[in-house]
Amino acid sequence: MRRKSLLTLVSLCLFAAVASAGIETNTVEYKDGDVVLEGFVARPEGKGPRPGVLIVHQWKGLGEFEKGKARALAELGYVALAVDIYGKGVRPKNAGEAREQAGKYRGGDRKLFRQRLLAGLERLKKFEGVDAKRIGAIGFCFGGTGVVELARSGADIRGVMSFHGGLGTPNPEDAKNIKCKVCVCHGADDPLVPDKELLAFMKEMRDAKVDWQLHAYGGAVHSFTDPSANRDVARYHELADKRSWQTMRDFFGEVFG
Amino acid sequence: MRRKSLLTLVSLCLFAAVASAGIETNTVEYKDGDVVLEGFVARPEGKGPRPGVLIVHQWKGLGEFEKGKARALAELGYVALAVDIYGKGVRPKNAGEAREQAGKYRGGDRKLFRQRLLAGLERLKKFEGVDAKRIGAIGFCFGGTGVVELARSGADIRGVMSFHGGLGTPNPEDAKNIKCKVCVCHGADDPLVPDKELLAFMKEMRDAKVDWQLHAYGGAVHSFTDPSANRDVARYHELADKRSWQTMRDFFGEVFG
Numbered sequence: 001m002r003r004k005s006l007l008t009l010v011s012l013c014l015f016a017a018v019a020s021a022g023i024e025t026n027t028v029e030y031k032d033g034d035v036v037l038e039g040f041v042a043r044p045e046g047k048g049p050r051p052g053v054l055i056v057h058q059w060k061g062l063g064e065f066e067k068g069k070a071r072a073l074a075e076l077g078y079v080a081l082a083v084d085i086y087g088k089g090v091r092p093k094n095a096g097e098a099r100e101q102a103g104k105y106r107g108g109d110r111k112l113f114r115q116r117l118l119a120g121l122e123r124l125k126k127f128e129g130v131d132a133k134r135i136g137a138i139g140f141c142f143g144g145t146g147v148v149e150l151a152r153s154g155a156d157i158r159g160v161m162s163f164h165g166g167l168g169t170p171n172p173e174d175a176k177n178i179k180c181k182v183c184v185c186h187g188a189d190d191p192l193v194p195d196k197e198l199l200a201f202m203k204e205m206r207d208a209k210v211d212w213q214l215h216a217y218g219g220a221v222h223s224f225t226d227p228s229a230n231r232d233v234a235r236y237h238e239l240a241d242k243r244s245w246q247t248m249r250d251f252f253g254e255v256f257g
Numbered sequence: 258m259r260r261k262s263l264l265t266l267v268s269l270c271l272f273a274a275v276a277s278a279g280i281e282t283n284t285v286e287y288k289d290g291d292v293v294l295e296g297f298v299a300r301p302e303g304k305g306p307r308p309g310v311l312i313v314h315q316w317k318g319l320g321e322f323e324k325g326k327a328r329a330l331a332e333l334g335y336v337a338l339a340v341d342i343y344g345k346g347v348r349p350k351n352a353g354e355a356r357e358q359a360g361k362y363r364g365g366d367r368k369l370f371r372q373r374l375l376a377g378l379e380r381l382k383k384f385e386g387v388d389a390k391r392i393g394a395i396g397f398c399f400g401g402t403g404v405v406e407l408a409r410s411g412a413d414i415r416g417v418m419s420f421h422g423g424l425g426t427p428n429p430e431d432a433k434n435i436k437c438k439v440c441v442c443h444g445a446d447d448p449l450v451p452d453k454e455l456l457a458f459m460k461e462m463r464d465a466k467v468d469w470q471l472h473a474y475g476g477a478v479h480s481f482t483d484p485s486a487n488r489d490v491a492r493y494h495e496l497a498d499k500r501s502w503q504t505m506r507d508f509f510g511e512v513f514g
Contacts, residue, residue: 188471
């Protein structure tokens with residue numbers, strides 16, 4: 001067969017395989033104690049078992065941005081649950097409200113933050129067709145801080161990936177609990193996550209001998225994956241968005257084997 | 258057609274395409290002024306045009322390690338030229354000789370280093386089937402320093418990628434000449450490229466508004482891609498080797514479009 005016709009055939013086959021994949025999405029209620037949480041799940045057609053991926057939201061709570069990421073992950077073949085840290089109906093309308101909500105979980109000893117993250121993790125594991133031995137988590141901004149916190153809790157998952165998350169912690173010694181791989185994608189010019197915080201994080205990971213990686217994108221600031229971000233300190237950066245998504249694909253390719 | 262048989266067909270097609278690709282390798286003499294240099298080229302079968310990739314060697318000079326990388330790049334569809342910075346027959350036999358040779362090019366104003374790099378670039382562009390508009394460069398250790406230096410020379414190429422290279426420069430202001438994308442893969446525990454040097458490099462790239470990226474791998478020290486490296490400060494790290502190679506594939510996928 002000639003090379004060109006061979007490649008055409010391969011392309012047609014691949015197109016047919018992709019076009020046949022449907023995605024199912026649903027709102028999902030689950031609980032942390034008495035508090036009702038409202039997440040969003042996206043699943044590929046078919047039975048599985050498939051790896052599951054948690055998505056932890058930005059400071060404004062679970063919204064269209066996170067739902068889009070869930071769909072994109074389902075298109076890659078994963079069962080994706082966008083979790084709700086704040087509680088059903090708690091969706092900050094502006095920066096002030098977002099700061100208040102995010103601060104509640106990010107501050108102090110982070111016990112409540114971990115509790116909400118672990119509630120999402122337990123819910124994800126229960127979906128039919130999810131391989132509970134192959135779970136990962138991604139998070140954006142506040143959620144990026146969240147997934148590293150999930151790792152620090154000692155959660156038994158394969159890997160976490162932070163997109164432009166804050167990397168500081170009140171308890172750096174908790175890194176010794178980390179069982180999973182940690183991957184951080186960082187805007188190299190992010191004024192909200194300055195070099196000092198980055199170096200402290202690197203020391204934390206080194207001291208605890210974590211399997212960790214850092215990917216820093218020049219020219220990118222905070223929120224580089226969010227097309228709606230348009231401030232000096234937090235702005236969409238198309239190249240960094242694409243590069244970090246590819247890094248995530250490579251990372252999950254490795255951790256889910 | 259059922260999904261499983263479809264995927265089998267696709268796999269068979271891909272296998273046939275890969276198996277039909279042969280690699281041709283040759284030693285190549287070229288010159289910098291009157292100095293004879295001896296490189297090594299690896300090319301896929303077929304006419305092209307194909308992107309070309311320069312490979313810049315470690316401090317012991319062009320050897321089997323670099324030849325292996327040239328073959329691996331040819332298998333990815335690139336014409337790969339492993340260049341010779343030191344000159345034909347100049348192949349350090351031990352660390353002392355390597356230090357002397359590397360120091361000659363890495364020190365001072367780096368004019369000679371750039372001259373040798375550019376001689377390799379010109380040779381690569383002349384190979385039949387090379388698309389001279391789509392050239393990249395990779396380098397390891399001394400060669401990692403080299404490719405960033407090639408970028409600082411203002412070379413008209415698409416991108417350079419350093420694997421565990423030293424990032425310091427006597428002339429940080431030269432970064433303003435950089436026209437190509439810069440990608441750095443770094444052992445996060447590399448004592449030969451300490452955080453101070455890393456931060457200075459980041460500042461250099463930021464100040465010059467370069468399109469740059471940094472990928473740092475936890476647990477990895479110097480020489481993490483070289484299976485023969487077995488010292489405390491320079492040691493093979495299989496995961497970092499695989500991850501950085503994948504990062505290179507993603508990078509070239511982007512820069513060669």
